[in-house]
Amino acid sequence: MDQGQQISYGKNVTTGLHVVIEPDVTIGDDVTIGNHVVIKSGTQIGNGVQIGDLSVLGKGPASNKKMALKPAADLPPLRIGDDVKIGCGVVIYAGVALENDVLVGDMASIRERVTVGESSIIGRNVIVEPKTTIGKRVTVQTSSYITSDMIIEDDVFIGPCCSTANDKYMGRGNYHHQGPIIKQRARIGNNATLLPGITIGEEAIVGAGAVITKDVPSGQTYVGNPGRPIK
Template identity: 40%
Template sequence: MSQLIHPTARIGRDVRIGHFTLIEEGAVLGDNVTVGNHVTIHSDTVIGNGSVIDDHTVVGRWPRPAKTSTVKVDADLSELVIGEECTIGANTVLYRGSYIGREVLVADQSFIREKCTIDNRVVIGRGVALENQVKVGSRTKIQSNAYITAYSRVEEDVFIAPGVVTTNDNFMGRTEERFKSVQGPIVKRRARIGGGAILLPGVVVAQECFIAAGAVVNRDTEPAMVYVGVPAHALRPVPERELMRE
């Protein structure tokens, strides 16, 4: 038998399922879903109409933190929901308890932790890591190998270039004091973050900001300004022609 499908799983019309794929109890696959080879769809996962799950992908898995981890697993974590017309690339891992909207691309070898919310038409590039409790607004693009730390918020129409790193802990794992101040960055609507930039814990990147490649942002920024350097400082306003129109 090349497939193992639990009898309680609900499979829609015209669904294509590849070889050596496991679909666990309570999973729901909408109409016209395509599932590749060697895929694991964990219990209760919901996949919307027309979505594609590529080879060797794991969706809806329970988190299993280390014994020393500060993350506690919610015993009643909700199911993973993948919206309609999404593409989930090969070798990706998506955890239970997250919500992915319509027409989202999650490229190969990316992973999305639990309790994340990704709105419609978002692009998650190859090898991107989204830690737990991250929110990503509609039409945002997060390019290859970016790291979005836990408790970050990225709003609508944001561009995050390859290799961007975000952080959320000024104490880097030491002292009990850190638990009171762990906070990821907030990237406001239409901001652009250049390749290899670093956003420090809790900073707010204002609307329409342009953060140059390699900059280190250690404080809140002003709207529609270009920031460069280490630490980042304001260089000039963003040209009028580059601002997005309503």
């Protein structure tokens, strides 16, 4: 094994039992790694990071014959900023960047080519698909689903169990996919449904259980199925 393939440990790193760390991983100072954690080759971990038990960091994507969009190869490494906290049973792919002070809850998963901005919260059991950008101080609450090719700006609040889509034709072709765009400080109620390509304006509110089929203007509140401005 040459020098470049070794693991680089900072000061005061604590690791649990049965941990698997592959070559070429970089670990900062004051990092805590739980039991049964798997860290794949190339992953870069900042200072003060906490990683819960049974999590997988830096995984590569898979595909089968049916899959229209093949996942990217040659991903950059997973990069984890300072003071990030990662729960138990989390799966994060290569090609993800988590900025400083991000919190990722238990059983959450984040696919490749996603960026999560400083101090944002990815709740427990949240699943984030590839190529989505999440701003700073965003909250994505428990069990919400963030599709691919979404843009979530700073200070957005997404309640629990929200659902988003990016594919108007539901698997019938290999055209452009576009997830929703959620502008600054917008708030989405629990179990809301957002259709592909819509924009939720700044400071807009989507009510709990609403089904949003077209753009919501800035500052307005939409509720119902289909979603309409509140009376």
